[in-house]
Amino acid sequence: MKNPFENLDKVLEHRIRLxxxxxxxxxxxxxFNALKDILGISDGNLASNIKALEREKYxxxxxxxxxxKPNTKYKISERGRNAFKKHLDAxxxxxxxxx
Amino acid sequence: MKEAHEYEKDLASIRSMMExxxxxxxxxxxxGVLAGVYALIGAVAAYFVAHYPISAFDYRQYSINExxxxxxxxxxxxxxxxxxxxxxxxxxxxxxxxxxLKFWTPASQxxxxxxxxxxVSGGILILIMLFTGHFGLAAPASLIxxxxxxxxxxxxxxxxxxxxxxxxxxxxxxxxxxxxxxLIFWALGFGVLHIVYGGIMYNxxxx
Numbered sequence: 001m002k003n004p005f006e007n008l009d010k011v012l013e014h015r016i017r018l019x020x021x022x023x024x025x026x027x028x029x030x031x032f033n034a035l036k037d038i039l040g041i042s043d044g045n046l047a048s049n050i051k052a053l054e055r056e057k058y059x060x061x062x063x064x065x066x067x068x069k070p071n072t073k074y075k076i077s078e079r080g081r082n083a084f085k086k087h088l089d090a091x092x093x094x095x096x097x098x099x
Numbered sequence: 100m101k102e103a104h105e106y107e108k109d110l111a112s113i114r115s116m117m118e119x120x121x122x123x124x125x126x127x128x129x130x131g132v133l134a135g136v137y138a139l140i141g142a143v144a145a146y147f148v149a150h151y152p153i154s155a156f157d158y159r160q161y162s163i164n165e166x167x168x169x170x171x172x173x174x175x176x177x178x179x180x181x182x183x184x185x186x187x188x189x190x191x192x193x194x195x196x197x198x199x200l201k202f203w204t205p206a207s208q209x210x211x212x213x214x215x216x217x218x219v220s221g222g223i224l225i226l227i228m229l230f231t232g233h234f235g236l237a238a239p240a241s242l243i244x245x246x247x248x249x250x251x252x253x254x255x256x257x258x259x260x261x262x263x264x265x266x267x268x269x270x271x272x273x274x275x276x277x278x279x280x281x282l283i284f285w286a287l288g289f290g291v292l293h294i295v296y297g298g299i300m301y302n303x304x305x306x
Binding site: 018027031034038092094095 | 108116118119204
C-alpha cells in the first residue's frame, strides 16, 4: 500500500496556512485585517504565512483603496483549491490508516 | 512528521475556520424574542387604531381610508422595525464581545446585504401599494418578502433562520388567500414566529 503521508502537502502542514486556506475556500475573498481578526495572530505572522501561500500560487492578491486606505484582498486560486482538496484527502487517509 | 492527534486537530481547525469565517454566529436569539414582543405590542396598538371595536378575528370590510389612521399605522410599523433592529444590533454586539469576536465581520456584512436586498425592494413595493390604495395585500407581501430575505441571509448564519423564512412565506401566502385578516397574520408572522424561533435559538446558541 502506498504511504498516505506522501500525499500531504508540505506547505499546508503548517496550521496557520491551513486555516487561511480553509477560510479562503469557504469565502469569495477575504481581507488582510479580517483574516488577522479571525485567526488572532500578528501582522508579521500573517504576512509571512501569506507570502508562503503566494509563492506556491495557491492564493491571488488584489490591492485597492477604500476611503483612501489601502485594502488587500486574498482569493484562493484554482491551483490552491486543488491542493487543498488533495491535502484534505491525504489527511483523511492518514487518519484512517492510524485507526 | 506530526502525531496522529495533530492531524485530527488540523481537520477540526479546517471545519471551525470554514464555519466561523462564513457565518455570523453572534446573532442573538434573545433579540428575536424581543422583536416578537415588540411586534405583538405593535399589533395590539394597530388593532385599536384600525379595527376597534370589531373583534380582531372578524373580517374587516372597510379599508383604511382616513389619512390619519393610515399614518398612525405606518408610524406603529416603523417603530416596531426600528426597535427590533436596534435590539438585534445591540444584543448581537454584546454576544460577539462575550465570545471575543467582532460584530462587523465579512460574514455579518454579507448577512446584512443579503437581508437588505429583498427587504428594501419589498418595502418600496409595499409603500407603493399603500400610497396607491392597494391595502389588501400589504400584510401578506411584507411576510413573503421578509421570508425571502431570511432565506437569502440564512447561508451566512444559523440554519434556524432558513426555517423561519419558510414559515413566514407560507404564512404570507395563506394570508394573501384570506384577505381582511392581515393584522392577525402579521401578528403571527412577526410576533409569534419570532418568539418561537428566537426562543429556540436562545436555548441552542446564546447560553
